[in-house]
Amino acid sequence: MFEAFIIDAVRVAGGRRKGRLAGIHAVDLGALSLNAIVDRTSVDPAAVDDVIFGCVTQAGEQSQHVGRNCVLASKLPQSVPAVTIDRQCGSSQQAIHFAAQAVMSGSQDLVIAGGVESMTRVPMNSAVIGANPLSPHEQQRFKVESFSQFVGAEMIAKKWGFTREQLDQFALESQQRAAAAIASGAFADEVVKVTLNDAVHERDEGVRLDCSLAGLAKLEPISPGGVLTAGNSSQMCDGSSAVLIANERAVKAHGFKPLARIVNLTVTAGDPVIMLEEPLYATPKALARAGLRLSDIDLFEVNEAFASVPLAWLKHLGADPSKLNVNGGGIALGHPLGATGGKLMATLVHALRRRRLRYGLQTMCEGGGIANVTIIEAL
Numbered sequence: 001m002f003e004a005f006i007i008d009a010v011r012v013a014g015g016r017r018k019g020r021l022a023g024i025h026a027v028d029l030g031a032l033s034l035n036a037i038v039d040r041t042s043v044d045p046a047a048v049d050d051v052i053f054g055c056v057t058q059a060g061e062q063s064q065h066v067g068r069n070c071v072l073a074s075k076l077p078q079s080v081p082a083v084t085i086d087r088q089c090g091s092s093q094q095a096i097h098f099a100a101q102a103v104m105s106g107s108q109d110l111v112i113a114g115g116v117e118s119m120t121r122v123p124m125n126s127a128v129i130g131a132n133p134l135s136p137h138e139q140q141r142f143k144v145e146s147f148s149q150f151v152g153a154e155m156i157a158k159k160w161g162f163t164r165e166q167l168d169q170f171a172l173e174s175q176q177r178a179a180a181a182i183a184s185g186a187f188a189d190e191v192v193k194v195t196l197n198d199a200v201h202e203r204d205e206g207v208r209l210d211c212s213l214a215g216l217a218k219l220e221p222i223s224p225g226g227v228l229t230a231g232n233s234s235q236m237c238d239g240s241s242a243v244l245i246a247n248e249r250a251v252k253a254h255g256f257k258p259l260a261r262i263v264n265l266t267v268t269a270g271d272p273v274i275m276l277e278e279p280l281y282a283t284p285k286a287l288a289r290a291g292l293r294l295s296d297i298d299l300f301e302v303n304e305a306f307a308s309v310p311l312a313w314l315k316h317l318g319a320d321p322s323k324l325n326v327n328g329g330g331i332a333l334g335h336p337l338g339a340t341g342g343k344l345m346a347t348l349v350h351a352l353r354r355r356r357l358r359y360g361l362q363t364m365c366e367g368g369g370i371a372n373v374t375i376i377e378a379l
Contacts, residue, residue, distance in 0.1 A: 002247035004100035005258035006376065007043075009346035010036045013191045014334030015120075015238035016205040020196060022120040022238065026061040030070030030116030033242035033342075036192040037112055038075050041244055043254060045075055049108035051082040052098050054091025054115030055338035058084065059127035061118065070116060070240075086338070087267075088367030089305060091115050092241055093341025093374060097265045099245040109250040114242035115338040124236065124337070142273055149367065152275035153233070153306035154226050159274070160312040164227040167307040168216040171232035171331045174304060175211040178328025182207060186327050186354060190346040206235040206334045232307040237334025241342025260349050263359070264290035264375040271369050276309050278371035279363040280316040286361070286373035294319055297375070298357035301344040303364040304329035313363075327351060340364070345374070352378035 012032055015021030021029060030053065038045050053067030067084035087094040092115030099113035134146055157167065181187060182203060194201040211231075219229040246256060266286035270278045279302060287294060300323050302310040310329070314321055327333075327347055336343065341364060348360045363373045 002104050002106055002249065004104050004262040005246050005251055006260040006262065006349055007244040007246050007256045007258055008037060008041050009190065009243040009259070009342065009349045010040065010192050011190055011241040011343040011346045012194060012239045013202055014204040014206055014336060015201065016334070017120050017236040017238065019205050020201045021194070026116060026118035026121055027066060027069045027073045029118055029238065030066065030240045031074035032192055032194060033114055033240040034070060034074040034076060034112060037242045037244050041256070043110070043244065046077050046079060047110055047254070048076060048080045048112055049110050050102065051076070051080060051112045052095040053082060053084050054086070054095045054341060055084055056086055056088055056091055056117060057122045057124055057127050057337065058086065060122045062122045066116060087370060087372070089303065089335070089337055090341050090364040090366040090370065090372040091338040093345070093362065093364050093372040094267070096243055096245065096341060096345060096374060097267065097372065100262045100265055103245055103247040103250070106247065110246050112242055112244055114240065114342040116240040117337040117339050118238045119236040119336065120238050144273060147272050147275060147367070149275055149305065150222055150228065152273065153228055153308050154223060155274045156277055156312050157227050157308040160308070160315055162227065162308055162311055166311065167227055167232040168213055170307040170311055171216055172211055172213055174325065174328045174331040175208050177326060178204065178207045178332035179209050181327035186351065189350045204333045206237060207332050228306055228308065232331065234305050234330035234335035237336040239334065239336035239339045239343060241339045241346055243342050243345055258379050259353060260376045260378050262374065263377050266373040267370065269368065269370045275367065275369050276305060276365035277312065278369055279309070279365050280313050282371035282373045283317060283361070283363055286375055290375050292359065292375065297359045297361045298323065299326060299348060299351055299360045300324045301348045301360070301362040303335065303340060303344060304331045305335060305365055307331065309365050341372070349376065349378065
């Protein structure tokens, strides 16, 4: 079996909902990251064996096989196939897993994984308007009418004993870390510059430089009596990401200098009602399979869908908070659903190399009570 290497990883800087990227068709938004991978790596576009693209709301501009449409809108030739996948918020992280598995098996040598989500042009949940995806059998089994990420996030906060003040404090730190990362140029190696009519978009639009605890405290809870607000939850966001993954055969043939090696790929599933808690239990399984301890990991990327999720992850594992989301997370930078897995991987790879560290671990909570974990080693 071959090993899987990350040759490069890029992302479009997050655009706020109805913000700077609102005028870009979702397919063209995805093509921006594909083009950046081709340009930055100088790979022969025709040598790419496959494109695996994640997208959650596959409706409207993101319907009818958005992954293939992104290829057809990009610099890649029409001979490059594509597939679109949905593992909810972990869609592009799962795309990375599938790509790595393909090159490790030797059935393919060079695969681009990534994802796209325009939450402005294709609103979240627009694919299920007028329908309930849960069958009567599911409703009876789990004693709910539907699964809700908002309910799950509140359940986690209550189960792990987090107050509104603790969630707001975490949100403030996310904003502060993201602002510091932008000021220091920490995202320079991962962000794709997007030329708009009147400017160049290369800075995450959602970061609030004036964020304060006092301001966060004024926000109304999402649910009456709850502790979650728009301020301590991830921002709706437009974005895309792409990661070029190769095995040793492709590395040698193309003269690549890999940025990282993929150490472990793990996916697990648990309670779909509390839904977002599974990263807590998937992480130890991934570490055990990799033969590593939590203390071996230098940086963690745990998606900030809601502040209660990474806080529960920290509390359950006893992890070092100074290693977590060091450049901020989805609360400040945005969470473009199907693109977020690749987005976090781009940040993790480049943060490890920038800080001259070795191991990184990324995990995501996902609809249906699923979690992906990816462990990488910077080279």
